[in-house]
Amino acid sequence: MDIHRSRFVPFPSSAINALAFSHTEPEHGKQDPESLRLAIGRANGNIEIWNPKNGAWLQEKVFYGGKDRSVEGLAWTQDPDRKNADGKLIPGRLRLFSIGYSSSITEWDLATGLPLRHSSGNHSEVWCFAAQPRQRDKRIYQKLVAGCADGTIVLLSTEDDDLTFDRFVSRATNKKARALSIAYKDSDTILAGFADSMIRVFDTRNGSVIRNISLGSGPVGGPKEILVWKVKCLPNGDFVSGDSTGEIRIYNGRTYSQLQRISGHEADVLDLAVSRDGSSIFSAGMDRRTCFYSKRRSVARTEGQAGQWRKVSHQRYHQHDVKAMATYEGSKLNIVVSGGIDTQPIVVPVREFGKELSRGLPSLPAVPPLASAPDARLLVSWWNTEVRIWRVKPQDDGIEKPKVIARLALQGEENITSVAISKDGGLLAVSTTGTIKLFQLLRPQSGAGPNLRIRKVEMPPLSGSKCVRLSASGKWLSAISVTDDIQLVRIIRTEDMDDSPRALNKIQHLYRLDRGNVPETQLRGTFAPYERSIAHADFSVDGNVFAVVDLAGYVDTWVVEGHEDSTAPEVDVDESIPGNADYDESDDDEAESQEQIIYLGQHWIQNPSGHLIPRLDSSSVLLSFEPNSNESEPQPDGNPAVHPTRHNPHPHSHELPRKEYRLLIVSAEHQLYLFDIMAGRLSEWSRRNPPSSYPREYQQLDLPAKGCTWDVSEAQQRIWLYGEKWLFMFDLAKDFSITETENVSSKKRKRNGRKNNSGAGDRIPERDAPVTKLRKFDGSKSSEAGEAHWTHIVKAGSKNTDDEDEEEDNSQSLAILRRGSTQGQQSNGEEHADAVEQQKRSEPWWHTFKYRPILGMLPIGVGADHAPEVILVERPSWDLDLPPRFVGSHE
Numbered sequence: 102m103d104i105h106r107s108r109f110v111p112f113p114s115s116a117i118n119a120l121a122f123s124h125t126e127p128e129h130g131k132q133d134p135e136s137l138r139l140a141i142g143r144a145n146g147n148i149e150i151w152n153p154k155n156g157a158w159l160q161e162k163v164f165y166g167g168k169d170r171s172v173e174g175l176a177w178t179q180d181p182d183r184k185n186a187d188g189k190l191i192p193g194r195l196r197l198f199s200i201g202y203s204s205s206i207t208e209w210d211l212a213t214g215l216p217l218r219h220s221s222g223n224h225s226e227v228w229c230f231a232a233q234p235r236q237r238d239k240r241i242y243q244k245l246v247a248g249c250a251d252g253t254i255v256l257l258s259t260e261d262d263d264l265t266f267d268r269f270v271s272r273a274t275n276k277k278a279r280a281l282s283i284a285y286k287d288s289d290t291i292l293a294g295f296a297d298s299m300i301r302v303f304d305t306r307n308g309s310v311i312r313n314i315s316l317g318s319g320p321v322g323g324p325k326e327i328l329v330w331k332v333k334c335l336p337n338g339d340f341v342s343g344d345s346t347g348e349i350r351i352y353n354g355r356t357y358s359q360l361q362r363i364s365g366h367e368a369d370v371l372d373l374a375v376s377r378d379g380s381s382i383f384s385a386g387m388d389r390r391t392c393f394y395s396k397r398r399s400v401a402r403t404e405g406q407a408g409q410w411r412k413v414s415h416q417r418y419h420q421h422d423v424k425a426m427a428t429y430e431g432s433k434l435n436i437v438v439s440g441g442i443d444t445q446p447i448v449v450p451v452r453e454f455g456k457e458l459s460r461g462l463p464s465l466p467a468v469p470p471l472a473s474a475p476d477a478r479l480l481v482s483w484w485n486t487e488v489r490i491w492r493v494k495p496q497d498d499g500i501e502k503p504k505v506i507a508r509l510a511l512q513g514e515e516n517i518t519s520v521a522i523s524k525d526g527g528l529l530a531v532s533t534t535g536t537i538k539l540f541q542l543l544r545p546q547s548g549a550g551p552n553l554r555i556r557k558v559e560m561p562p563l564s565g566s567k568c569v570r571l572s573a574s575g576k577w578l579s580a581i582s583v584t585d586d587i588q589l590v591r592i593i594r595t596e597d598m599d600d601s602p603r604a605l606n607k608i609q610h611l612y613r614l615d616r617g618n619v620p621e622t623q624l625r626g627t628f629a630p631y632e633r634s635i636a637h638a639d640f641s642v643d644g645n646v647f648a649v650v651d652l653a654g655y656v657d658t659w660v661v662e663g664h665e666d667s668t669a670p671e672v673d674v675d676e677s678i679p680g681n682a683d684y685d686e687s688d689d690d691e692a693e694s695q696e697q698i699i700y701l702g703q704h705w706i707q708n709p710s711g712h713l714i715p716r717l718d719s720s721s722v723l724l725s726f727e728p729n730s731n732e733s734e735p736q737p738d739g740n741p742a743v744h745p746t747r748h749n750p751h752p753h754s755h756e757l758p759r760k761e762y763r764l765l766i767v768s769a770e771h772q773l774y775l776f777d778i779m780a781g782r783l784s785e786w787s788r789r790n791p792p793s794s795y796p797r798e799y800q801q802l803d804l805p806a807k808g809c810t811w812d813v814s815e816a817q818q819r820i821w822l823y824g825e826k827w828l829f830m831f832d833l834a835k836d837f838s839i840t841e842t843e844n845v846s847s848k849k850r851k852r853n854g855r856k857n858n859s860g861a862g863d864r865i866p867e868r869d870a871p872v873t874k875l876r877k878f879d880g881s882k883s884s885e886a887g888e889a890h891w892t893h894i895v896k897a898g899s900k901n902t903d904d905e906d907e908e909e910d911n912s913q914s915l916a917i918l919r920r921g922s923t924q925g926q927q928s929n930g931e932e933h934a935d936a937v938e939q940q941k942r943s944e945p946w947w948h949t950f951k952y953r954p955i956l957g958m959l960p961i962g963v964g965a966d967h968a969p970e971v972i973l974v975e976r977p978s979w980d981l982d983l984p985p986r987f988v989g990s991h992e
Contacts, residue, residue, distance in 0.1 A: 102812055102821070103496060103964050105972040109503055110482045110491070112470065112956055114981040115143040117440030120427035121175035123195050123623075126377055133431040136623040139438060140197055141446060142172030142425075145485060146516065148199065148209065151462070152720070152769075153434060156860045158448070159720055159769040159805060160467040161652055162634065164214040165534060165567075167514035168486060174200040176232040178243040178259055179623065195623045196259065198245065200227045206247060206257065208264050212626020212634055213583040214567065215534060220257055222266040225273075226250040229283045236288060246270065246291050246305065248280025254293060256305055270308045271301075282331045284340070286354065292340055294329025300342060302357060312357040320346060330371050330386075336379040343370030349384050349394070351410055365392040365412050367989045371423060374437045376451055377430035382410070383437050383449075385423035387987045390415045391439060391447075393454060418447040418459055420978060421986045434860035438462075442983055450861040458862030460803070463825045465976060467722070469808055469957030470520075473972070477526030478962045479506075479542075480972060486511045488520060488531060490542070490553060493961050493972055507542070507553040519568045523575035528558075528592070528602065530578055532566035537580055539592075541602060561606045563588060568635065572644030578604070579647060584628060585635050587611040587649065591700040593671065607672045609698050609705055611647070613657045614712055637724035645758045646708075646778055650724050650766060654717030658708040658764075658778050663754030666702030666739030673699040673753075699753045702740045709757075710781030717774060722805040723767040723822075727775075727833075728813050729760055765820065767806045771799065775833070786833050789919045794837040796946050799829055810960055810971050821971070826953040828973075835945035836920060954978070 119142035127133055138161075139151040146166015152159045166172070180193035197209045206220040206227060230247040244267065245257040254270040270291070278297035286292055290311065291303050298318065302311040316327045328345040335341065338354030347366035352359055368387035375382050382394040392415040421442035428437045428451060435452040445464035450457040472481040480491040480503070488509040511517065515533035522529050522542075529540045543554035566580040578590040589609040594602045616633070624631035632653040640647055645661045675697040697704060740754040762778040772792045775784040792800070804824040812819040818834040956974040964970050 102810075102968055103970045105493060105496070105961065105970065106952070107503070107972050107974045108977070108980065110471070110480070110489075110956065110974045110976075112465070112482070112484055112976050114442075114444045114464075114983060115145040115147065116424065116442040116444060117446060118142050118144055118171065118173050118424055119175040119199070120425040120438055120440055120446070121177055121197075122427050122429045122438075123177045123197075124431075125429060127431045131432075133434055134623070136192075136195060137429065137431075137434070138195075138624070139427065139429075140175045140177070141440065142175045142199060142201075143444075144171050146170030146172060146201070148172055148175070148197075150211075153429075153436075153860055154719075155770075156434075156803075157719070157769045157805070158462055158860075159722065160463070161636070161720065162211075162214055163466070164209055165516040165518050167516055170514075171201045172199050173202060173228075174230055176230060176245065178232045178245070179235060180259075180262075181240045181242060185621070191621060192623045194625045198230070198232075198264075200230055200247070202226060204249075206230060206245065206264065210626050211624055211631050212585075212629045215583055217627065218264050220264045220266065222255055222257075224249045224251075224253045224255050224269075227255075228280055231283050231285055231291070234285055234288055244305075246283055246285070248283040248293055249273075250279050251277045252280055252295065254280065254283070254291070254303060268308075270303050270305055271310070281329055284332045284334055286334050286338070286340060292332045292334065294332045294342060294344075296326060296328050298327040298329070300329055300332060300352075314352065314357055314359075316342075316344060316350070328369070330369060331373045333373040333375055333382075335375055336377070339379075341373060341375070341382060343373050343384055343386070345369045347386065347388070349373065349382065361410055363394065363410060363412055365394070365415065366390055368987045371441075372426040372439075374426040374428045376428065381451065381454070383426060383428075383439075385419075385426055385439050385441075387422045388989055389417045389419050389421060389423060389986070391418050391423065391449065414455075416459075418449065418461075419443050419445070421983055436860045442986075443978065444981065445978070448861045450859040453859050453861075453864075457859055457864050460862040463804060463954070464978075465825060465954055465956050467805070467807060469959075469974075471957035471959055471974060472520050472522045473959035473961055474522045474524055474526030475960045475962050476524050479522065479526045480959065480961065481520055481522050481529065482974075483517050483520050483531075485516050486513070488517065488529075490529075492551065495962065496964070496970070504551060506545075506551050507555060509540070509555065511538070515565070519566065519570075521569050521571040521578075523571050524573040525575070527594070528571060528575040529555075530569045530571055532569040532580065534565040534567065534583055537563045537566050537569060539578065539604060543599060556601060558592075558602055558604060560604050561590060561608055563590070563608070568638055570638055570640055572640040573642050574644055575602070577640065577644050577647075579638060579640070581635050581638055581649070585633065585651075587613070587635075587638075589647075589705060591672075605672055605700065607674065607698055607700075609700075611659050611705060612707075613649070614655075614707070616653070616655055619653055636721055639724050639726055641726040641762050642728045643758075643760070645760075646726070646762050647705075648724060648726070648764055648778070650717070650721045652720050654720060654768075656711075656714045656717070656764075656766065656776070658711045658714070659705050660708050660757055660779075662704045662706055663699075663702050663740050663743070663756055664737045666743075668739060669699070669702040671701060675699070675750075702743065702753055704753050708778065708781070710779060713781030714776055714778075715783075717766065717768050718772060719769045721766050722769055723765070723807070723809060725765050725809050725811070727763040727765060727818075727820075728811050729762075765809065767809075767822065769805055771795070771802060771805070773831070785919075786836070789916055790837050791916050794839045794916055796837065796944075796948075798948055799946070802827060807955070808957060808959075810958055810969070812969050814967075821958070823952075823955055823958050823973075825955055826950060828949050828952055828955070828958075830947040832945040837945060839917060 121140045123138045141149040148164040150162040152161050176198045178196045182193050185191050199207050208217045210217040227247045233244040242260045247255045251273040253273045256267040258265050258267045278295040280293050282294040284292050293301050298316045300314040319327050331343040333341050340352050342350050348362050348364050350362045366386045366388050370384050370386040373384050380396050384392045393413045394410050395413045397409045423439050423441040426439045437449050440446045446462040448460040470483050478493050482489050490507040491503045492506050493503045515535050519532045531538050539558040539560050541556040564582050567583050568581040570579045580588045591605045633651050635649045635651050638649040648658045650656045743752045743754050764776045764778050766774040775787045777784050806822050806824050810821040820831050822829045956976045958973045961972045962970045
């Protein structure tokens with residue numbers, strides 16, 4: 102396979118302005134909640150929802166913003182618990198709110214990703230806001246408090262599933278000092294940091310000012326006023342502030358007097374984070390530092406320093422200003438996440454600080470904003486409201502650089518959610534949350550230059566879409582709405598590329614199987630569960646099969662009945678066919694579900710074997726159909742045996758596709774599922790190769806897959822998977838090797854990963870870590886002088902359970918039995934060594950880490966030796982267009 106290594110595709114960076122966890126700690130000392138999520142707000146108006154389960158850190162959803170929109174703050178609340186029909190207590194629904202350069206607070210629908218409602222009030226722009234701590238009485242709704250640009254403090258209510266203005270806590274003063282930060286000290290007391298060197302304490306019940314705390318004047322030669330960028334409360338009632346002088350100040354929670362001030366930064370402190378027990382403070386700011394402060398223990402009481410805070414260390418995890426921080430401390434996850442202008446979230450351990458490495462989450466989109474048309478050698482990239490089309494020349498045409506041959510700028514304010522292009526490059530579909538547009542790409546006229554001509558194609562009335570897909574031939578267009586309605590549009594095309602295609606007005610709705618066993622969780626949308634949101638969708642190469650997978654791991658597939666018949670009516674509707682009761686239908690679509698739509702002799706139905714496909718073990722990160730090596734087999738000329746009669750006025754062929762369709766799905770746990778769609782089961786390759794047999798290098802990956810490229814022919818059957826920093830090739834015609842050594846190491850990795858990981862990075866090796874072993878000297882006479890023994894400090898709970906080991910042994914034994922050989926049963930002598938050498942020479946996989954970070958990798962054509970060509974787009978951090986950063990005195 103030939104790789105075009107490319108960095109010419111621009112993708113503008115978007116700074117992280119806000120971070121918020123849905124929970125700050127587990128309730129009642131329980132395990133980490135299944136509904137734990139991290140929300141990341143960016144400067145382009147997008148909000149990303151991340152699932153940190155088991156340290157996998159999967160980006161599940163993106164709520165798309167729009168033109169001139171920005172997310173400047175995020176907050177979660179939880180509604181009161183309730184009882185269902187069976188009397189079981191159901192945890193309250195989680196709700197997400199945001200602010201961004203406007204006078205309103207926006208609530209988001211977690212299932213659809215659309216704004217649900219906006220608050221209203223006669224006040225200026227909201228600069229900061231915070232959610233009230235959840236009360237012991239679970240029947241009380243949490244309130245929101247907001248600080249405005251003119252100094253006004255506003256209280257908002259979330260009762261009755263609404264967001265309404267409650268009352269003013271404080272009106273604007275004569276100075277009209279901006280409220281820069283705000284936090285709850287307890288359920289009725291708030292702290293607000295202002296731009297006039299003041300921290301004010303308010304009672305939200307009557308709006309009275311409890312205390313005015315002055316920070317004094319600014320340093321000599323600098324601004325007179327100190328900006329209080331952040332205030333944060335400690336569990337014992339004390340609170341801490343970070344300001345524009347680079348200092349943090351700790352205050353007594355009862356007397357409101359200043360206890361201590363520490364200069365930890367060379368520039369503004371922009372955000373603070375505190376540990377669950379109040380023994381640690383983290384600060385971050387413009388100088389790129391992340392500082393760690395700890396409280397002295399009682400051992401220093403004799404020196405008069407008991408209870409004093411001290412700066413322990415600082416690190417530069419980021420390359421630019423750090424604007425936001427968020428913490429979560431539970432039974433397994435104990436982390437602080439930071440983000441800023443350099444666009445990458447960084448995860449740092451809290452409990453194991455100094456013993457675990459930090460970890461950087463992907464800064465590029467989880468779904469690559471790229472599409473390609475291999476037959477026309479076109480590459481499409483998009484961001485915000487702009488689309489660019491590139492033509493990539495073959496490698497044997499010299500060193501000519503790819504050229505931009507077309508640009509599109511969509512009218513409207515919504516950002517682009519998805520783009521698709523046909524394989525021949527003739528059709529381009531672009532979707533936002535409000536509309537879907539279809540364009541025809543025409544070859545340039547003679548003497549008009551290399552640029553493409555773009556012609557708009559009329560579309561039937563479709564609502565906005567979060568995912569749009571075109572079949573390779575361009576005959577079918579699928580649109581998945583934000584409410585997860587699946588709609589298909591038939592497009593009529595001719596062999597003459599200059600003829601304008603037509604989209605038929607009749608829309609085919611596809612309905613998923615009803616999964617009644619999806620448990621109700623705290624993540625619920627207005628009309629549907631969060632877990633039932635469709636994550637990925639794709640057509641088979643011939644366009645006869647369509648598949649989707651949701652966040653819960655359920656796969657739904659549909660197939661085409663009959664063959665295309667040019668003599669049949671373009672649209673034939675039979676309204677006498679009753680709807681299928683197994684489909685998950687809404688009341689609005691009930692009438693449409695009663696009709697059967699036949700397009701040129703073809704009709705879409707639910708895959709008869711689709712209900713047999715098992716549920717995935719975790720959320721999917723990738724879905725792709727394997728191209729058939731016999732795609733060019735002859736097709737019947739229409740449906741000659743089908744003709745209308747008086748008793749059957751709407752006939753169509755019920756013949757299903759005869760090919761074998763194999764669908765690859767990769768889960769967040771890096772497991773590869775290869776399904777035989779028409780049989781409704783796992784393929785033989787997946788059954789013979791359990792996750793425990795995967796290469797060690799693949800099992801150790803900490804970043805999920807982003808996409809894949811197929812290299813399938815009669816001679817080979819390869820799949821190329823890639824993540825942001827890795828590229829793997831698997832030969833699906835061969836099985837992975839199973840050896841006893843790999844089996845033991847796999848168990849050891851699972852033990853370490855499951856028990857001793859806080860959700861950040863791996864543990865620091867012993868040679869670089871703090872003291873983790875002691876040297877014990879034996880002073881007995883029987884021992885030689887100076888003899889020493891190493892004594893390792895072993896933490897309790899590091900042993901794995903016998904059930905996990907037994908499960909792994911069973912999977913290995915079952916895989917060997919399915920292969921029908923004694924592979925992995927080698928003896929420990931020369932035979933085993935020879936087997937290992939032979940396996941290394943014929944490994945069914947290959948990998949590299951030299952491409953990073955990868956925005957996407959797509960097929961772009963076929964080389965002279967019939968080898969596939971792909972274009973691999975990189976976006977290194979040093980190539981980002983970032984504003985000037987702060988330069989310290991020592992730099």
